[in-house]
Amino acid sequence: MENPQKFSPEKITSDLLPQPFGRRGKLWTAALLLVALIGAFAYIQQLRKGLVVTNMGDYVSWGIYISNFVFFVAISLVGSLITAIFRLADVPWRTPLTRISEIIAVSAITFAALIIIVDMGRPERMLYLFLHGRLQSPIMWDVIVISTYFCTSLLLLYITLLPDIKIMIAAREKLGTPFAKFYRWLGSFWKGTEAQEKIRNRSITLICITIIPVAFCIHTVTSWLFATTYRPGWDSTNFGAYFVSGAFLVGAGGVVVAMYVFRRVYKLEHYITERHFDKMGKILVMLALLYLYFNVNEYLVPAFKMKKDEEAHLRGLFTGEFAPLFWFAILVGMIIPIFILVFPKGRKPNAMFAAGVMVVVGAWFKRYLIVTPTLLHPFLPKFDAPARYSHYFPSWEEWAITAGSLAGVLLIITFFARVFPIISIYKTITDHDTELPS
Amino acid sequence: MSIEKSRREFIAAGLLTTMAAVACNSKKTPFTPEEDVQPSGEKVKLLSVDGEIIEVDKAFLKPVPHMPSVSNEEIRKGIPGKKFAMVIDLSRCKNLKKCQSACNHMHHVHSEQNWIKVYQMQDAEMTAPYFQPTTCMHCDEPPCVKVCPVDATFKRQDGIVLIDSDRCIGCRFCMAACPYSTRVFNWEEPELTADVAAQTYSAETSVPQKRGTVGKCDFCPDMTRMGMLPHCVSACPNGVFFFGDINEDSVTNGSETFRFSDLVKDKSGYRLMEDLGTKPSVYYLPPVNRNFKFEEGLKNDEPAAKKA
Incomplete structure (x- = not known):
């Protein structure tokens, strides 16, 4: 008895309208704000003293800021997967997941851009990217595709929101005047006429078609920041596909975690059903297997040859300094979730939540392992440099800023869910009219 | 020899100040010293561009680099x-x-x-x-x-x-x-x-x-x-x-x-x-x-x- 199509439009509307924070919601938001504020404080320290507050050095010149950036870019790809690919493939059960994935995309790509500014030694010279930009540099490609993806994702989120804004303006008594004012400012022009609806549908289709190549670009270009150098572990033609597949995996994992949390907190059991978990579970298994496949290519092929420059790097990962983290990322980020999710019992919400968390946490450390160990194995020996440059463990400022950025992403999602319905009301109602009996 | 050197320095300093003043488009005339330098009271005799001997306070003399500066271009x-x-x-x-x-x-x-x-x-x-x-x-x-x-x-x-x-x-x-x-x-x-x-x-x-x-x-x-x-x-x-x-x-x-x-x-x-x-x-x-x-x-x- 859990199909939403059994409900009347009025019930769907009242179920899905944004609700004020409860006690837990307030606590959650306060905790996130606190973490974000500590991060902001650490960044002020960094602005005052320079990047010396980090534990980066001339060898590890990119640390967790960059791996966190790669993580954010990766997880933001999910917006294109769930919305665009599912829409173009006409996947009927996508409705309750699209908005969740779109807001993850927008918030993650926003903080990806911010964390890059945090990593800059001269953030005040950011405008030089436009004044003196060199199109030959992969960084410029990243600037271009990330800003394009940000705008496209935001547009997609906005256009799909329009009919819901109309519904919310109608429900202003329930939502309060300040909110109603905001909704009117956002979309009072939307009347839902046939002509408007036609334009909206065509725009969504167009954006969905364009956002897929842009999404592939953002993560391929991000992988090229590494693959265009000579360094062992980065110098790989496999990198673009390897990054994109990993991005879809972590993004899908992120959506699973988010749909579980929203389902519990907003009591959406009738909208996000066990069937959705089952389907997402199958997709997650497929993506984890795909990413595992690319990992086998990425590590086993060079390990078979063991070229001199690769050797120190690979041994460090397999059995050396980074081995615990490396096997953690492989096992927890891919293999254990695969074993949980191949069984129908593993695709129940609770087990899925656990698998989703594992995928996301594993993916975060995986990005760290892609960035840092390579830098510790330069071609020439580490020499005539301070001893502390031969190791890297992030300073408290780096941890605080990174945690702050993660909290920032969650804050955007939390505030979004406070102001907008996290499942499209309009789409749920119209699905009711059209959906075939399952 | 020292007078010879100081003369060159003086002229070069004067020229540089002029250029700097023009470049900055400041209100200063070419003859006001760049910073608020207090006269030391010690005078140095110099040969001006017109061939006249002039006396200048030592504090106003500024050493200039040996080589002309090279532009970023x-x-x-x-x-x-x-x-x-x-x-x-x-x-x-x-x-x-x-x-x-x-x-x-x-x-x-x-x-x-x-x-x-x-x-x-x-x-x-x-x-x-x-x-x-x-x-x-x-x-x-x-x-x-x-x-x-x-x-x-x-x-x-x-x-x-x-x-x-x-x-x-x-x-x-x-x-x-x-x-x-x-x-x-x-x-x-x-x-x-x-x-x-x-x-x-x-x-x-x-x-x-x-x-x-x-x-x-x-x-x-x-x-x-x-x-x-x-x-x-x-x-x-x-x-x-x-x-x-x-x-x-x-x-x-x-x-x-x-x-x-x-x-x-x-x-x-x-x-x-x-x-x-x-x-x-x-x-x-x-x-x-x-x-x-x-x-x-x-x-x-x-x-x-x-x-x-």
């Missing part, structure tokens, strides 16, 4: 007609690190960092160890320049790769791209004395260095402009470093001069990581018939090791 072009190269003779290196200390001193490199590194190398288990000083390779296909998003690091027509610290945004992509680990980053505010910090920045001197930007060996183009050798070359007592111009086909370490092409051919010169296709401007002569034993050189590391 000229710096980015390089010295016309030149193609600089370096030859490092590994058979002569005794790990004295005079090159390193001279370079660090002249460029005010951070006390823990080095632009020149002297590696202890051993290519294979059974082969002999040797010392290998490395500078920036000033590649003809520089990977660092390729990846720079803002043209802060650039390749000049005379072959030198420089960094414009007024342009660098501190993204450190060039450090990841350089396979020779030659670049260092100013993680903190450089430790500079007040007079060094007050110098006008030039990408040719790399002084004063700036926080949040990348630094590296610059082949001392300020010295070459004056027809002098880079600091590492003149500091090395063993004549390890040869510097010169490929177009002239000659390199020198100050006391010996060789035809560059002959030297590199006769002594089987090579470049580091040739397989990467970076085409360095720094050539190495293999460590054969060495002047010193490797162990002897190791002793030179001891004081440095103690310091660390």
Whole structure:
């Protein structure tokens, strides 16, 4: 008895309208704000003293800021997967997941851009990217595709929101005047006429078609920041596909975690059903297997040859300094979730939540392992440099800023869910009219 | 003689002040001193441009640099007609690190960092160890320049790769791209004395260095402009470093001069990581018939090791 199509439009509307924070919601938001504020404080320290507050050095010149950036870019790809690919493939059960994935995309790509500014030694010279930009540099490609993806994702989120804004303006008594004012400012022009609806549908289709190549670009270009150098572990033609597949995996994992949390907190059991978990579970298994496949290519092929420059790097990962983290990322980020999710019992919400968390946490450390160990194995020996440059463990400022950025992403999602319905009301109602009996 | 010098200085100072005043479009007349200098009361007699003897307060005299300043545009072009190269003779290196200390001193490199590194190398288990000083390779296909998003690091027509610290945004992509680990980053505010910090920045001197930007060996183009050798070359007592111009086909370490092409051919010169296709401007002569034993050189590391 859990199909939403059994409900009347009025019930769907009242179920899905944004609700004020409860006690837990307030606590959650306060905790996130606190973490974000500590991060902001650490960044002020960094602005005052320079990047010396980090534990980066001339060898590890990119640390967790960059791996966190790669993580954010990766997880933001999910917006294109769930919305665009599912829409173009006409996947009927996508409705309750699209908005969740779109807001993850927008918030993650926003903080990806911010964390890059945090990593800059001269953030005040950011405008030089436009004044003196060199199109030959992969960084410029990243600037271009990330800003394009940000705008496209935001547009997609906005256009799909329009009919819901109309519904919310109608429900202003329930939502309060300040909110109603905001909704009117956002979309009072939307009347839902046939002509408007036609334009909206065509725009969504167009954006969905364009956002897929842009999404592939953002993560391929991000992988090229590494693959265009000579360094062992980065110098790989496999990198673009390897990054994109990993991005879809972590993004899908992120959506699973988010749909579980929203389902519990907003009591959406009738909208996000066990069937959705089952389907997402199958997709997650497929993506984890795909990413595992690319990992086998990425590590086993060079390990078979063991070229001199690769050797120190690979041994460090397999059995050396980074081995615990490396096997953690492989096992927890891919293999254990695969074993949980191949069984129908593993695709129940609770087990899925656990698998989703594992995928996301594993993916975060995986990005760290892609960035840092390579830098510790330069071609020439580490020499005539301070001893502390031969190791890297992030300073408290780096941890605080990174945690702050993660909290920032969650804050955007939390505030979004406070102001907008996290499942499209309009789409749920119209699905009711059209959906075939399952 | 001192009056002669002061006269030149005075005229040059006057001209510079005029130019500065015009450039800044400030309200100052060319005759007001740049800063609020208090007259010392001590007068100096000078010959004016019109040939008259005039008296000026000593406090208003300002020393001017010996060389005319080079514009950023000229710096980015390089010295016309030149193609600089370096030859490092590994058979002569005794790990004295005079090159390193001279370079660090002249460029005010951070006390823990080095632009020149002297590696202890051993290519294979059974082969002999040797010392290998490395500078920036000033590649003809520089990977660092390729990846720079803002043209802060650039390749000049005379072959030198420089960094414009007024342009660098501190993204450190060039450090990841350089396979020779030659670049260092100013993680903190450089430790500079007040007079060094007050110098006008030039990408040719790399002084004063700036926080949040990348630094590296610059082949001392300020010295070459004056027809002098880079600091590492003149500091090395063993004549390890040869510097010169490929177009002239000659390199020198100050006391010996060789035809560059002959030297590199006769002594089987090579470049580091040739397989990467970076085409360095720094050539190495293999460590054969060495002047010193490797162990002897190791002793030179001891004081440095103690310091660390």
